[in-house]
Amino acid sequence: ETVLTSPIESKLINAAKISGRTKGGLGIGFFNAVTDKMFATVVDQNGEERSIENQPLTNYNILVLDQTLKNASSISLVNTNVIRQGEAYDANVSAFLFDLRNRNQRYGVRGNVKTSYIRNPLDENSNGYSYELSFRKLSGNFTWSYTQSLADQKFDPSDMGFYTNNNFFDNDIQLSYNIYQPGNW
Numbered sequence: 182e183t184v185l186t187s188p189i190e191s192k193l194i195n196a197a198k199i200s201g202r203t204k205g206g207l208g209i210g211f212f213n214a215v216t217d218k219m220f221a222t223v224v225d226q227n228g229e230e231r232s233i234e235n236q237p238l239t240n241y242n243i244l245v246l247d248q249t250l251k252n253a254s255s256i257s258l259v260n261t262n263v264i265r266q267g268e269a270y271d272a273n274v275s276a277f278l279f280d281l282r283n284r285n286q287r288y289g290v291r292g293n294v295k296t297s298y299i300r301n302p303l304d305e306n307s308n309g310y311s312y313e314l315s316f317r318k319l320s321g322n323f324t325w326s327y328t329q330s331l332a333d334q335k336f337d338p339s340d341m342g343f344y345t346n347n348n349f350f351d352n353d354i355q356l357s358y359n360i361y362q363p364g365n366w
Contacts, residue, residue, distance in 0.1 A: 184223045187222060188219045194216060195214065196212075206250075207247070207249075208248070209245070211330040212242065213242050218237055219234070219236035221233050225239035239264070239265045242260075244259070250281070253318070256281075259275070259278065261274045261276045261338070279291065287321065288319065289316075290317070292312065293312065296310050297335070297336050308335060309334070309335035310332075311329040314328070315328040325357070326343070326354070328353040328355075329351070329353075330353075332346075
């Protein structure tokens with residue numbers, strides 16, 4: 182069979198977003214979108230054409246809860262999920278993020294823990310995880326950070342985002358000396 186036509190963009194049926202922040206500093210965001218089925222047209226060796234569903238009806242959801250804290254700190258919970266009609270796979274990714282700083286904002290710790298779950302009715306389900314943890318000196322002439330990040334081979338957030346690779350374990354050290362007053366050059 183030969184593909185005659187195949188749409189490259191999903192047709193959006195509906196999209197809605199609600200967002201805001203409470204007096205207590207809790208940010209709430211919710212997004213939902215639904216895309217229609219898509220069909221490709223194929224022709225066989227005898228010249229007979231037929232339609233094949235190449236994208237099912239799909240529901241996309243994002244939920245974000247973000248609490249601001251003292252000292253320009255924050256914690257957040259993020260969940261994304263994609264639910265497809267029929268035998269196509271579904272995906273869910275959850276993340277807990279934090280950015281904590283001491284009283285004078287001289288030092289901080291930042292990080293995240295993420296999990297992904299793919300439910301595949303035609304194959305094996307998949308669970309993956311990822312984390313990043315960073316310790317930082319944020320102010321003064323000499324600043325530094327140490328970051329460690331890891332993603333296992335099954336971590337897959339790509340249904341609702343862009344992700345270039347998984348299965349890594351990285352360590353990163355950054356050192357910096359900053360001059361804040363103008364000098365001779």
